[in-house]
Amino acid sequence: MVITVASGKGGTGKTTISTSLTYAISRKREVAHVDLDVEEPDSNIFLKVPIQREEMIWLPLPVIDYEKCTFCGVCQRVCEYNAIFVFKNTREVKVFDQLCRGCGACKEMCPFDAISEIQRFIGVFSYGKKDNINFYEGRLNIGEYVTTDAIRWVKRRLKEINKSEITVIDAPPGTSCPVIQSMKDADYVVLVTEDTPFGLFDMKLAYGVGKKMNKKMGIVINKALPGYKETREFAKREGIPILLEIPFDKKFAKAYAEGITLSEFSKEYREKFEEMFRYIEGEVKNA
Ligand code: SF4
């Protein structure tokens, strides 16, 4: 079972929720926690799993053989990402590393077999185990934009090594391609939102993505404000369950600042996260 924890925007407390859920599950069951927020993975600040292995994340990068290249321009025409340019006058083919997605189309289509590939290092994949938690994290190198490709790489590798029956994914914030990649295999999506008009607006966008992908979803309201009714009204209108409401509380903020999950910090919340998991499990089983 794959549970993806997502949010329409950053700063909603998504990682607090995903790590608290993982921690609560791990008290009784083995669980994989996958941090796919590759631009800023911070789950392990909370889970504190010792990293046992690191692997480099690579992306293929085209290299031109000028002995064979005729500067025909086919590679430039087939590249959907404007990552390769042919300068006929100066007889040069320029590949822009940061734009290249390593799709291989230019190599496939070059009529003169003038393109080979090298591997470009774009990030690090780490993993480790502590108690019942199998922890995996993708981390993109600073200045890289190939977020979706790094996530794809991590997911491919996970297929080979992740044997846990339950996987919790911490998705990147927002609603763009990396989020779609992170939701793709989810049996259930937990949408984390702040109880504000901005929070609701962004959560609606994330909900729209999940709905298009036909995902079962539930909402966690973080820093819940009793006077703000719109989030609950939206949930009611759309028929989405509110899985948990966490009020704004200085104690929780302190625990967060100290890198402690809510489930670890508070028995009451550990039980709430356990209950939330049981509900999700039931929903997935009945799907
Ligand atoms: S398609 Fe091949 S031969 Fe044509 S410009 Fe590109 S690298 Fe050179």
Ligand code: SF4
């Ligand atoms: S590998 Fe793909 S993205 Fe990169 S230059 Fe070639 S066609 Fe463009």
